[in-house]
Amino acid sequence: MIGVGKIKQYSNVLDKPLSKGKQEVSLSAFAFLFSELVQYNQTQVDNIAELERRLEDAGYAVGARVLELLCHRDKGNRRETRLLGILSFVHSTVWKVLFGKVADSLEKGTEHEDEYMISEKELLVNRFISIPKDMGTFNCGAFVAGIVRGVLDSAGFPAVVTAHFVPVEGQQRPRTTILIKFAEEVLTSFSLIVTLFL
């Protein structure tokens, strides 16, 4: 018969081809899923620091996988060996795939050599979340901080990554800043590599 479509039944995920990825995912589905994730972790911990750590660990697992997948899919198998390279990779490619747009800004910290900041006017994960007053400085952006830490750590640039609210005049909701503080060995090796190239 003409035109009879036959769906191939793959027995194992290893046989399926790696997909190009969905361009659009339902925002409400993600918001519900994320809110469940936060609520589940809230029941398991006693304090804010532990809750942030758990969200970060969840993000770390995502970050490690995102790095491998995106380098293979979008960057044609080229690795990042330099600090600025990996930072701009996170700022544009990772953000575009995860949130649909590049991050608002990437800045280098002025007080310390090893600090960089990625800022976002309205972080997607925080969009439907309001923090009660008694939770102080807790930020659900810790999940995104975990993703960034996962990407940097897997690429060989260990760092401590945290999420902070930065109040902006004229705006009711504060801006969110992801603060990246690189470990010492990254900066020494980075400067070594720079001198190699000079």
Added chain:
Amino acid sequence: MATTACFIIVSRNEIPIYEAEVGSAVKREDAAQLHQFILHAALDIVQDLAWTTSAMFLKAIDRFNDLVVSVYVTAGHTRFMLLHDSRNDDGIKSFFQEVHELYIKILLNPLYLPGSRITSSHFDTKVRALARKYL
């Protein structure tokens, strides 16, 4: 043509997560340990070389008698190392690329802990089939 080939995958933390003897030659009893010893000795060289280039395929980086070690480094610094005696660079590169795709599929499993041993027998079957095809 009979070839000797030993393939291992080493994670970022220097722990081997997968190993397989994929050559078609008849194997001696002590050959397997010798192969693994050579591959582990080449890890230091890979470490330094990985930071000098942004390519993933690092070609032949070390030799031992007539055996050559070729290495492919992924974005997450997982190393695929192949010890072989053939000179088929293109075949080896294609082999590494196909195994890389398989590795990404394993990694995407949320229940797989990155850096732990790959125990899937299906993965093993596929790697051996790829080795027969490309090497």
